Amino acid sequence: MKNYEDIEDVGSSVVMEALAPYQTYFESPINRLSVIKGGLSSSSIQDLLDISGSTRLDMAKNLDLTEPTLRKHLSIAKELSTSLSEHVLFLLELYDKGIDTFGSIKEFKNWLPQHNIGIDAKPIDLLDSITGINMIMNELNRIDYGVLA
Template sequence: MAATQKPYKTKTKLSVVAELIAPYQSLYGNSISLLTNSKKGLPAKAALDFLTLSGFSKEEFQDTFKTNVKTIQNYVSNSSKLDAPLSEKLLKSFSLFDKGIAVFGSADAFHQWLNTPSYGLGNKIPFDLMDTITGISLIEEELIRIEYGDLA
């Protein structure tokens, strides 16, 4: 059975996207930085920032990141940090969205692609692969192929 396009439901403004990504760009600039910052743990607010940036519903966020939004909100109110695996997944996701927006020219166009079956990903919906680091890496590789016009 072929995957079908998921409903498109976000209209994130580019200025909001830039504001949300900017504080995290230096944290995932290279693999060592990503590793170091993941191990330190991100402030819990990073998860809420990503939720806003991504346009994911709370349920999609919870399924993708295997954590409850209410728990994240409690961490924010307690000024808690996220654990290393969640921090790593969030930083990889911020990096992915940064790349996707650069490739597609806007957050809206990237959101649209993220919810559309992709030939280079075996006709899977990219969003459905975001629940693992390997899936995020596969999406990143597909974005690089798109960026260089290698769609065959």
């Protein structure tokens, strides 16, 4: 598990607390697959909203849901579908990686809407697909290693 206390200006303890339960799923594909197949709790969407600071409308768009369907998931405690669980988990992992790369949730959120030459897009526009999230993760890895093009 990462120690967010070592990272400057994480933004708030809300972000740390919201990401902490998911850390073990990020560590191995087997752990990730297990929770995806079992279905994440619908509360994971609220955690994602808390971490990202996104509006419900933007989050619904990213998750390919209608806003009323998103509200339903937020109000009823049940497991999410396999595909929705996977998308939510990948977004949570992306925010975890973004905090690790940039040192704070604020800096990562500032980076997301900026056009990025390496992916020839604004990262925030790619959050609606697993492929887009993988492209952003690859770009974050390149940033970590100083390979910026």
